[in-house]
Amino acid sequence: GFNVETVEYKNICFTVWDVGGQDKIRPLWRHYFQNTQGLIFVVDSNDRERVQESADELQKMLQEDELRDAVLLVFANKQDMPNAMAVSELTDKLGLQTLRSRT
Numbered sequence: 001g002f003n004v005e006t007v008e009y010k011n012i013c014f015t016v017w018d019v020g021g022q023d024k025i026r027p028l029w030r031h032y033f034q035n036t037q038g039l040i041f042v043v044d045s046n047d048r049e050r051v052q053e054s055a056d057e058l059q060k061m062l063q064e065d066e067l068r069d070a071v072l073l074v075f076a077n078k079q080d081m082p083n084a085m086a087v088s089e090l091t092d093k094l095g096l097q098t099l100r101s102r103t
Contacts, residue, residue, distance in 0.1 A: 014038075033066035042075045043094065045084040055094045062099070072099065 003018040014037075039061070043054045058074075061067060076090050091097065 030064065030066075033064055036067055036070045038071045038073065039067060040073045040075055042077050043090060044078055045076045045090060046078040046081040048083075048085065051085070051090070051093045058094060
């Protein structure tokens with residue numbers, strides 16, 4: 001799916017672009033990188049078969065010049081599932097420890 005919403009909280013107003021993660025949509029992501037200040041990357045904690053694919057996509061995005069200064073939040077979705085990967089396992093599989101000095 002694809003959704004755009006403007007959110008206001010106190011004196012802050014921001015636009016949220018939910019661009020979806022389907023294969024056919026991913027090539028379009030880059031059209032929304034300009035002026036991005038923050039990135040929320042949602043990963044399915046229960047999908048062990050595709051976690052490497054998620055890691056690869058995240059690394060590709062973080063190589064983009066337009067996202068160089070964007071703040072990153074990785075959201076581990078589906079943590080309530082019985083076989084979900086722990087946050088520490090996801091951190092490892094997504095290579096998040098290496099992102100500390102990405103700027």
